[in-house]
Amino acid sequence: MEPLEHPNQPETAISLSGINLWFENFHALKDIEFEVKTGEIVVVCGPSGSGKSTMVRCINHLEQYQQGQVEIFGRSLANKKVASQIIRQDVGMVFQHFHLFPHLSILQNCTLGLIHIKGMEQSQADHKAKILLERVGVADLADKYPGQISGGQKQRVAIARALVMDPKILLLDEPTSALDPEMIKEVLDVMVDLAESGMTMVCVTHEIGFARKVADTVVFMADGCIVETGPAQQVLGSPQWDRTQDFLAHVVVNSPATQNKI
Amino acid sequence: MEITSSSQQKNTGWSWHNPTLRGWFYQSFTIITVLFLVYYLGSNMIENLRLMGLPFGFDFLTSTASFDIGWTIIDYRPDMNYWRVYLVGISNTLILSFLIIVFATVLGFLMGVVRLSKHPLVAILARAYIEIFRNIPLLIQIIFWFVVVFLELPKPKNSFTLGESVFLNNRGLYTPELLTNSPVLMVLLLTVAVWLLYWLLPSRLKPQQSQLKSPSEPEAKSQAVLATTGLKWLGYGLMLYVVFLIFSDDFSWQNPQRGRFNIEGGLFLPAAFCAALIAMTVYRSVTIAEMVRAGILSVDQGQKNAAQAIGFTRWQTLKLILIPQSARSIIPPLINAWLTIVKESSLAVAIGFPELVSLFMQTSLNQTGRAIEVVMMVMAFYVVTSLLISGLMNQLNKRMQIKER
Amino acid sequence: MTQSSKQTQLKIFLPITARPPPGVADTWLARLRQQYFSSALSAALTVATLFLFYLLISPLVDWAIIKAVWSAADRRECYSISPDGACWAGIVHWFNNIIYGRYPDLEQWRINLVFIALVAWAWPIFVSRFPHKTLVFLSLWFIFPLFASYLLLGGTHNIVSQIFFAVACAMVIIIVACLVWLLLGRGLNPSHSSLMRLRLPALGLTVLAFACQYYLVLVPVETTRWGGLFLTLVIASVAIMMALPIGILLALGRRSSLPVIKYLSITFIELVRSVPLITVLFMAVTMLPFFMPNSVELDKLAQVLVAVSLFSGAYMAENVRGGLQAIAQGQTEAAQSLGMNYWQTMLFIVLPQALRLMIPNIVTSFISTLKDTTLVSIIGLFDILLMAKNMALDKKWLDLHTEPLVLIATIFFVLCYGMSQYSLHLERKLQWSH
Numbered sequence A: 001m002e003p004l005e006h007p008n009q010p011e012t013a014i015s016l017s018g019i020n021l022w023f024e025n026f027h028a029l030k031d032i033e034f035e036v037k038t039g040e041i042v043v044v045c046g047p048s049g050s051g052k053s054t055m056v057r058c059i060n061h062l063e064q065y066q067q068g069q070v071e072i073f074g075r076s077l078a079n080k081k082v083a084s085q086i087i088r089q090d091v092g093m094v095f096q097h098f099h100l101f102p103h104l105s106i107l108q109n110c111t112l113g114l115i116h117i118k119g120m121e122q123s124q125a126d127h128k129a130k131i132l133l134e135r136v137g138v139a140d141l142a143d144k145y146p147g148q149i150s151g152g153q154k155q156r157v158a159i160a161r162a163l164v165m166d167p168k169i170l171l172l173d174e175p176t177s178a179l180d181p182e183m184i185k186e187v188l189d190v191m192v193d194l195a196e197s198g199m200t201m202v203c204v205t206h207e208i209g210f211a212r213k214v215a216d217t218v219v220f221m222a223d224g225c226i227v228e229t230g231p232a233q234q235v236l237g238s239p240q241w242d243r244t245q246d247f248l249a250h251v252v253v254n255s256p257a258t259q260n261k262i
Numbered sequence B: 001m002e003i004t005s006s007s008q009q010k011n012t013g014w015s016w017h018n019p020t021l022r023g024w025f026y027q028s029f030t031i032i033t034v035l036f037l038v039y040y041l042g043s044n045m046i047e048n049l050r051l052m053g054l055p056f057g058f059d060f061l062t063s064t065a066s067f068d069i070g071w072t073i074i075d076y077r078p079d080m081n082y083w084r085v086y087l088v089g090i091s092n093t094l095i096l097s098f099l100i101i102v103f104a105t106v107l108g109f110l111m112g113v114v115r116l117s118k119h120p121l122v123a124i125l126a127r128a129y130i131e132i133f134r135n136i137p138l139l140i141q142i143i144f145w146f147v148v149v150f151l152e153l154p155k156p157k158n159s160f161t162l163g164e165s166v167f168l169n170n171r172g173l174y175t176p177e178l179l180t181n182s183p184v185l186m187v188l189l190l191t192v193a194v195w196l197l198y199w200l201l202p203s204r205l206k207p208q209q210s211q212l213k214s215p216s217e218p219e220a221k222s223q224a225v226l227a228t229t230g231l232k233w234l235g236y237g238l239m240l241y242v243v244f245l246i247f248s249d250d251f252s253w254q255n256p257q258r259g260r261f262n263i264e265g266g267l268f269l270p271a272a273f274c275a276a277l278i279a280m281t282v283y284r285s286v287t288i289a290e291m292v293r294a295g296i297l298s299v300d301q302g303q304k305n306a307a308q309a310i311g312f313t314r315w316q317t318l319k320l321i322l323i324p325q326s327a328r329s330i331i332p333p334l335i336n337a338w339l340t341i342v343k344e345s346s347l348a349v350a351i352g353f354p355e356l357v358s359l360f361m362q363t364s365l366n367q368t369g370r371a372i373e374v375v376m377m378v379m380a381f382y383v384v385t386s387l388l389i390s391g392l393m394n395q396l397n398k399r400m401q402i403k404e405r
Numbered sequence C: 001m002t003q004s005s006k007q008t009q010l011k012i013f014l015p016i017t018a019r020p021p022p023g024v025a026d027t028w029l030a031r032l033r034q035q036y037f038s039s040a041l042s043a044a045l046t047v048a049t050l051f052l053f054y055l056l057i058s059p060l061v062d063w064a065i066i067k068a069v070w071s072a073a074d075r076r077e078c079y080s081i082s083p084d085g086a087c088w089a090g091i092v093h094w095f096n097n098i099i100y101g102r103y104p105d106l107e108q109w110r111i112n113l114v115f116i117a118l119v120a121w122a123w124p125i126f127v128s129r130f131p132h133k134t135l136v137f138l139s140l141w142f143i144f145p146l147f148a149s150y151l152l153l154g155g156t157h158n159i160v161s162q163i164f165f166a167v168a169c170a171m172v173i174i175i176v177a178c179l180v181w182l183l184l185g186r187g188l189n190p191s192h193s194s195l196m197r198l199r200l201p202a203l204g205l206t207v208l209a210f211a212c213q214y215y216l217v218l219v220p221v222e223t224t225r226w227g228g229l230f231l232t233l234v235i236a237s238v239a240i241m242m243a244l245p246i247g248i249l250l251a252l253g254r255r256s257s258l259p260v261i262k263y264l265s266i267t268f269i270e271l272v273r274s275v276p277l278i279t280v281l282f283m284a285v286t287m288l289p290f291f292m293p294n295s296v297e298l299d300k301l302a303q304v305l306v307a308v309s310l311f312s313g314a315y316m317a318e319n320v321r322g323g324l325q326a327i328a329q330g331q332t333e334a335a336q337s338l339g340m341n342y343w344q345t346m347l348f349i350v351l352p353q354a355l356r357l358m359i360p361n362i363v364t365s366f367i368s369t370l371k372d373t374t375l376v377s378i379i380g381l382f383d384i385l386l387m388a389k390n391m392a393l394d395k396k397w398l399d400l401h402t403e404p405l406v407l408i409a410t411i412f413f414v415l416c417y418g419m420s421q422y423s424l425h426l427e428r429k430l431q432w433s434h
Helices: A052-059 A080-090 A106-116 A122-136 A151-163 A181-196 A208-214 A232-237 A242-254 B002-008 B019-052 B082-115 B120-135 B138-150 B184-200 B222-248 B271-298 B301-310 B314-351 B356-368 B371-399 C003-009 C028-036 C040-066 C075-081 C088-100 C105-126 C133-142 C144-153 C159-183 C192-197 C199-214 C228-254 C259-274 C277-286 C300-326 C329-337 C342-377 C384-391 C402-433
Strands: A012-023 A026-037 A041-045 A067-072 A091-094 A169-173 A200-204 A217-222 A225-231 B160-162 B166-169 B172-175 B177-180 B251-254 B267-270
Touching (some): A012 A052, A026 A052, A026 A225, A041 A052, A041 A208, A052 A067, A052 A169, A052 A200, A052 A217, A091 A151, A091 B301, A106 A122, A106 A151, A106 B314, A122 A151, A151 A181, A151 B301, A181 A200, A181 A208, A208 A232, A217 A232, A217 A242, A225 A242, B019 C259, B082 B120, B082 B314, B082 B356, B082 B371, B120 B271, B120 C028, B120 C402, B138 B271, B138 B314, B138 C342, B138 C384, B138 C402, B172 B271, B184 B222, B267 B271, B271 B314, B301 B314, B314 B371, B314 C277, B356 B371, B356 C277, B371 C277, C028 C040, C088 C402, C105 C144, C105 C159, C133 C144, C144 C159, C144 C228, C159 C199, C192 C199, C228 C259, C228 C300, C228 C342, C259 C300, C277 C300, C277 C342, C300 C342, C329 C342
Parallel strands (some): A041 A200, A169 A200
Antiparallel strands (some): A012 A026, A217 A225, B166 B172, B177 B251
């Protein structure tokens, strides 16, 4: 597959420093320091309630953090107007529950942003959307509606919908957690393909097999803190912290999906 | 065990425990009671009518009404019969209801969106508007607008005026009127009706326009498609005719003028009409606003997240994603609200607006004494209107179903 | 993999201790800025709404309070003291009429007594520690109306209503005693035996009350003299009281498998819901006399009560239907597998659950009915709206339109808003109790 061309990008794609987030009185994210290099594949894992989704959602301002700084390609997101501009251009996201627009067809789901945000012509937008739907393997579903397709197909459409806006960074929040086991593979295949083409990805997932195969870095979080971060092989194979060890032991033993030989 | 065996035992035969027999008994008992009631009330009615010398019948409809009506949109003179009065009542009710529906829906949508605002002062203002106009009975609001606002306006001599062509005084509102001999208004209404019908037809019957035809969807029978294509061309033709009429024919504006005691000419909207319109618009807009707000809030939060992640602004999210989805949950109660508006328009009788209840159930009934026939006719109008509007709602519901597997 | 050697190298993870959130914007000035002036649009809205508040509220306050006249002999005097202010003096003079209608002044204590008894009787239903709420509720539904009509109508009564009145008096006294008992901090035993212990005192009180009322002569007051807020509340209460059983019967009828009953119920409900209330009222007043034998004279209030009750009942039927549908089919099946027949299932299993779900809806229904009672002014019953309109016809207060309308609008607002807030509170409470 052709690599996604983004020449002349600064080395650091995402940088979170000193991020602290409270929900009411609950301290959800504590002093987060997190960096992602351009083209890097990062997998974030951890027990539920650890704050991993919250941290990733801070990157594209879906969660409001009270303290700290987020920078994308070196540009600070402190100013709200500039921030939404940067996020719109450079960051895309795929959700656990897909969130496709049920009142629009698959094709329209993908072209809506192209037409109303990028100002493309209908035919241009259709063309581009079809290419991407082809790429994720759902080209024949273009006229159907989200209520008519399976979970795995929905998530692939969601990925196409995010890619159609040409993001340089893709955030994925537990993309396979809501899928039946037999559909996880088709989505993971698309994600692997994407990773191999050079996209910067931050993926929250329990799929350790995926992490082992394509991740450059693995970040383990617990209780709102980053416990351990490092090269995938190192964190997954020989973790340095007891919490990490406990978690991995549970996940590897219990998750049927990791039995899927990717 | 005793319990299971007794419940398993077939209850047949002439016993009270036989459910079928019990069912027949209840039904026969009900039928007999209802028949007895009808007989009792009916015989009383016939006796009373005989004593009063009023045989049951609708022949009174042909007798002369001989009273004047303050405001009509169809022709009426006091020498016309009661059937004409009935029609005037219906037309006045319908025009008032139609205007209230239009204004209340627009105002309601606006207020619903305003209510979603996060600005604390705007939220307080919106909340106050809703609570105040919702908790005060509609009749009090109607009387308030009429007595406290409109009747306190200046006398015709000192009317408020906009460029001497629009006048507002304590009798009502006077605006320029369009005078024309051509049937332009009728044709316009017909065009709207044709397009509405076309839109309501299921899309299977319409000629396919999408380039991406999926091979799995078979084309509907060609005759049906021909018929709907014909309907579409009829719609286009009517639109052309309207344009032609507008450009070709005789139009004149009649401006209201200051007469000796009053304003003369032009289109006259009596104070009762204006007060009823404003009061009921404001009152219903509150319910509609709450519907709109509930509908938009009921859309899954994730849709907003996805929209934000793609990069839509708040306004784009509302317009392209939230409102289309909430339309499905807003439309049925909205149509119910429209039906309620038609029923509530009858309250205008309290301030003397000549709608159906006032003209027929008060004046005509008092003059002819034919209570039963009059009540039947008025109820018939409302029942028929309800059925039509509910039918419309069912049809719309079917069309708007989110396509499921 | 040597697990043990690996474990000795593992570092122990201690999460960072949670800190309290930073103070919500440090100074009140910063908070103000954040909430009201966070962007150009926000600031513009703040200024616009404050200006709108000023435009609306200052003339209102000016008219209603600052320039208002509170005491004067008639409208002319009001006008001469302060032409731009509200003439509340008229309201003060007419206040009694607006509340009690034309009920004789000397007998108005009876209305007050009925109201106090109602509050006392209904109070236990809302107090959580009071046991036997169903008994109190049922007695309120069936016995209180007889008590109230005895007092309000006055005159002579037959022996049956005298007995019921005595029973009602006994109940009120017992309930008040229990409430006082609770207030003093003592608990009330919810067991059946403690209820039985009250039998003797209850009987004694009943006999005592019967004896007392024998010598009590109450001046009869015809219903044509009932009016004002009193009449409005009577109509609304009777309507809602009758609407519940009518609604339940119609809803059950609609779900019935017997076609005759089902279609009769559906026809009735749909017919009543298609027509406006005012037409039903007109029908009751003009058409009903035709259906009664010539000798029967119908009381106008009675006609209206029947009409409004049937009307509210049809709407209530739809509410009950919603509640019935919400109770899972399984409940009916479970009850019937225990051997219960249709009526037992309905009365003891399905309806209690459905009605509990429906309580917020029922309160909303009551609010609507209360607002709808104003329509009786159109057919000439002297409810609070007609009393207010009539004030302007009084020679002393000619053309005083605004002040009475403002007064009754405020009364309705307080009542309806209060009840709707209570209904919200109930909904929240019911959500948690499951």
